[in-house]
Amino acid sequence: MSNIRQVRVFAIASGKGGVGKTNTSLNLALSLAVEGYSVLLMDADLGMANIDVMLNLRPRFDLLHVLKGEKALEEIIIEGPLGIGIIPASSGISRMANLDHKMHAGLIASFEQLERSADFLIIDTAAGISDSVISFSSAASEVIVVVCDEPASLADAYALIKVLSQEYGISRFQILANMVTSTQHGRRIYAKLASVADQFLDVSLGFLGSIPHDVALKKAVQNQKPVTLDAPHSPSAIAFQGLAKKLIGMPARASSGGALSFFVERRTRGIPVGERGV
Ligand SMILES: Nc1ncnc2c1ncn2[C@@H]1O[C@H](COP(=O)(O)OP(=O)(O)OP(=O)(O)O)[C@@H](O)[C@H]1O
Numbered sequence: 242m243s244n245i246r247q248v249r250v251f252a253i254a255s256g257k258g259g260v261g262k263t264n265t266s267l268n269l270a271l272s273l274a275v276e277g278y279s280v281l282l283m284d285a286d287l288g289m290a291n292i293d294v295m296l297n298l299r300p301r302f303d304l305l306h307v308l309k310g311e312k313a314l315e316e317i318i319i320e321g322p323l324g325i326g327i328i329p330a331s332s333g334i335s336r337m338a339n340l341d342h343k344m345h346a347g348l349i350a351s352f353e354q355l356e357r358s359a360d361f362l363i364i365d366t367a368a369g370i371s372d373s374v375i376s377f378s379s380a381a382s383e384v385i386v387v388v389c390d391e392p393a394s395l396a397d398a399y400a401l402i403k404v405l406s407q408e409y410g411i412s413r414f415q416i417l418a419n420m421v422t423s424t425q426h427g428r429r430i431y432a433k434l435a436s437v438a439d440q441f442l443d444v445s446l447g448f449l450g451s452i453p454h455d456v457a458l459k460k461a462v463q464n465q466k467p468v469t470l471d472a473p474h475s476p477s478a479i480a481f482q483g484l485a486k487k488l489i490g491m492p493a494r495a496s497s498g499g500a501l502s503f504f505v506e507r508r509t510r511g512i513p514v515g516e517r518g519v
Pocket residue numbers: 255257258259260261262263264265286291367368419420421452453454455456458459462477
C-alpha cells in the first residue's frame with residue numbers, strides 16, 4: 242500500500258462562462274508542477290476544448306477516442322509545459338456531451354489504469370450546470386468555484402452551489418475570486434456569496450483566495466501561453482503560485498482507494514450521491 246499515491250482531484254467550476262476557469266485550471270496545474278508535483282489537467286469542457294486553444298496544441302486524439310473505445314486514456318495524454326499531462330477534449334463534437342453507457346465504461350476503465358500516475362488531477366469544467374459539470378464536481382475531492390464581481394457571476398455561482406448541495410449532497414466549496422482590484426476586493430466578493438449561501442443553503446464555503454485583474458494574463462491568452470510561463474513575475478502568476486501552495490497545504494480528502502477510484506465509482510454509479518467521500 243505504501244507506494245500508492247493518493248490523487249487529489251480538484252474540479253474548477255463557475256456557473257457563468259468566461260470568468261476564468263480555464264486560466265485558473267491551467268495556471269494552477271503549472272504552479273503545482275513548479276512545486277514539484279505531478280499533475281494531470283483534464284479538459285472536461287467536452288464539446289469546446291479550451292485547454293488546447295490556450296496552449297496552441299492540436300492533439301491527434303482526445304476523450305472522444307477514449308469514449309468510443311478506440312484509445313486508452315493513457316494514449317491520449319499529451320505532455321504539456323513543465324511535464325504536466327493534458328487530457329484533451331474534442332472541439333465542436335456535441336455527442337461528447339451525451340455519453341452512452343458503453344462510452345462511460347471505456348472512460349471508467351481508463352481511469353482505473355491511471356490510478357497511480359499523478360499527485361493532482363485538475364478538471365476544467367464547462368460553463369453552466371450540465372450533467373458533466375455535476376458529474377465531475379461530484380467526483381472531485383474539492384470543488385473550486387471561480388467568481389468575479391458581476392451580478393451574473395455571483396448569481397450563477399450561487400445557482401451552481403445550490404444545485405450541487407441540494408440535489409447532489411456536495412456541501413463543501415472553495416471560492417476563488419478572479420479579476421479583483423485588491424485582496425480586500427476579493428474578500429468582499431466572497432463575503433457577498435457567503436452571506437446569501439449561509440442564509441439559504443446548508444453549505445460550507447471556504448475562501449481560497451483571489452487572482453488580480455491582470456493585463457499580463459490577457460496578453461498571455463492572446464499569445465496562447467499560460468501567464469505563469471509568459472509572465473512569471475506578473476501579479477496573476479504570483480497569485481496562482483500562492484494558490485497552488487494553498488492547495489498543497491489543504492488536508493487531502495480522498496477515498497481510501499484513492500481519489501481516482503472514487504472518481505470512477507461515482508461515474509459508474511451515477512449521481513445523485515449522498516455524503517461526499519472521505
Ligand atoms: N485575472 C484576469 N485578469 C484579466 N483578464 C482575465 C483574468 N482572468 C480571465 N481573464 C479574461 O477572461 C477571459 C476568459 O477566461 P477563461 O477562458 O479562463 O474563462 P472560462 O471561465 O474558462 O470561460 P468558458 O466558460 O468560456 O470556458 C480570458 O481570455 C481573459 O481575457
